[in-house]
Amino acid sequence: MRKLVCWRIANVAAVLSLALLAAVGSPAAAADAPTLAISLRTLSSPYQVMYKTGGEAYAKNVGLPLDVLTTEANSQKGLADIKAEIARTGGNVAFYVDPNDATDAIAIAKTMDDAGVYWASWWSKPADVKVWDYSHWVAHISFDGFAAGEFMARELIKTFKTPGKGNIIALQGRLGDTPNGERWQGLQKVLGENPGVKLVQWESAKWDRTQAYNITRAMLVAHPDVDGVWAANDDMAMGAIQALKEANLAGKVKVVGCDGIPEIFDAIKGGLAAATVFNDGKYQAQLCLALALAAKQGKLNVSSLPHDRRQFEIPAVNVNRDNVEKIVHDYIQNTPNYDLKDLFARWSRAMP
Numbered sequence: 001m002r003k004l005v006c007w008r009i010a011n012v013a014a015v016l017s018l019a020l021l022a023a024v025g026s027p028a029a030a031a032d033a034p035t036l037a038i039s040l041r042t043l044s045s046p047y048q049v050m051y052k053t054g055g056e057a058y059a060k061n062v063g064l065p066l067d068v069l070t071t072e073a074n075s076q077k078g079l080a081d082i083k084a085e086i087a088r089t090g091g092n093v094a095f096y097v098d099p100n101d102a103t104d105a106i107a108i109a110k111t112m113d114d115a116g117v118y119w120a121s122w123w124s125k126p127a128d129v130k131v132w133d134y135s136h137w138v139a140h141i142s143f144d145g146f147a148a149g150e151f152m153a154r155e156l157i158k159t160f161k162t163p164g165k166g167n168i169i170a171l172q173g174r175l176g177d178t179p180n181g182e183r184w185q186g187l188q189k190v191l192g193e194n195p196g197v198k199l200v201q202w203e204s205a206k207w208d209r210t211q212a213y214n215i216t217r218a219m220l221v222a223h224p225d226v227d228g229v230w231a232a233n234d235d236m237a238m239g240a241i242q243a244l245k246e247a248n249l250a251g252k253v254k255v256v257g258c259d260g261i262p263e264i265f266d267a268i269k270g271g272l273a274a275a276t277v278f279n280d281g282k283y284q285a286q287l288c289l290a291l292a293l294a295a296k297q298g299k300l301n302v303s304s305l306p307h308d309r310r311q312f313e314i315p316a317v318n319v320n321r322d323n324v325e326k327i328v329h330d331y332i333q334n335t336p337n338y339d340l341k342d343l344f345a346r347w348s349r350a351m352p
Contacts, residue, residue: 031099034296035089036289037067039097041084045235046261050281057335058286063084071100079107085113088133095119096288101176102126109134118295120288123213124178131310138302142351143316146180148277149186151318152256155275156228157197159254166227169219171240173207183232183258194316205236212239219246229255234276235265241272260319262332268324278317278327279284281340308350
C-alpha cells in the first residue's frame with residue numbers, strides 16, 4: 001500500500017513538472033513579456049501600411065506580439081482603442097502613436113501617464129505642448145516638413161514650360177495636422193521667392209485620395225490652364241493624377257507629393273509626377289517602438305534625457321527621376337535591416 005501511495009505521489013509530481021515545463025516554454029509563460037502596439041490612422045493608406053510592415057519586422061526581431069489599432073480618422077475611436085489596449089494588456093504595453101489630430105496628443109499623454117505606459121509619437125502635436133511635461137511620453141519625432149514643402153515646390157517649378165512662370169493648384173491635408181502646416185509653409189516660402197508662380201486655388205482634401213480626385217476635377221474646370229499640382233501627400237497626388245488623366249493633362253501637368261508610397265515612384269518613372277519626399281514609415285515604426293520598449297525595460301532613463309532628444313526631427317529622402325530607381329530598390333522592394341543600437345543615430349535637429 002505504501003508503495004502504491006508513493007508511486008501516485010511521484011506520478012503527480014512528474015505530471016506537475018511536465019505541466020510547469022510546458023508552461024515555461026509556451027506563450028502563456030511569457031505573460032510578463034510586454035506587448036507592442038501601434039495606433040495609426042488607416043491601413044488604406046500605403047504610407048501608413050509601412051508602419052505596420054516595419055512594426056511587424058521589429059516585433060519579430062525582439063520576439064514580442066504586436067497589435068495594430070486604426071483610428072479611421074476618428075479621434076474618439078483612437079483614444080478609446082488605446083484605453084482598451086491598455087486594459088487588455090494590464091498596462092504591459094509599449095506604444096507608437098501617430099495621433100489623428102495634433103490636439104489628440106494631450107489626451108493620449110494623460111492616459112499613458114495615468115496607466116504608466118511608455119510611448120513615442122510621430123508627426124502631430126500642439127507646438128506649445130512639451131513632451132518633457134509627461135513622464136511616460138518618451139519622444140515626439142518628425143521629418144522636416146518645411147524642407148519637404150520647399151523641395152516639392154522647387155521640383156514642380158522646374159517642370160514649367162516657361163522657367164519661373166506658371167499657375168499651380170494645391171491640395172492640403174488635414175488643416176490641424178502639424179506636417180500639413182509645415183509643408184504648406186515650405187510651399188509659401190518658394191512662392192515668395194518666385195513671384196512669377198501663382199497659386200490660383202487650393203483646398204484641403206484631408207490626406208484622402210478620393211477627395212483629392214474630386215477637388216482636382218473641380219479646380220481643373222475653373223483653371224484649365226494650370227502648370228502644376230502641389231499635393232501635401234502622395235495619396236492626394238495620386239488622386240490628382242487620376243483627375244488629370246481624365247482631363248487629358250496627365251504628363252503635361254506634373255504633380256508633386258510627399259511620403260514615398262509605391263505608386264508615386266511609378267508615377268515619377270512614367271513622367272506623371274515630378275518628385276516626392278520619401279518618409280520611411282518602416283523606420284518610423286521601428287524607432288518609436290524601440291524607444292518606448294527601451295524605456296519600459298529600464299534601458300532608457302527618460303527623465304535624464306535632454307529636451308533635444310525628446311522632441312526632434314530626422315532627415316527624409318528627396319526623390320526625383322535621378323534617384324527613384326535606387327530608392328525603390330532599397331526601401332520598397334526590400335526592407336532595410338535598421339541598426340537601432342543607437343536610438344538617436346539619425347537625429348538631425350531639435351524641435352522647438
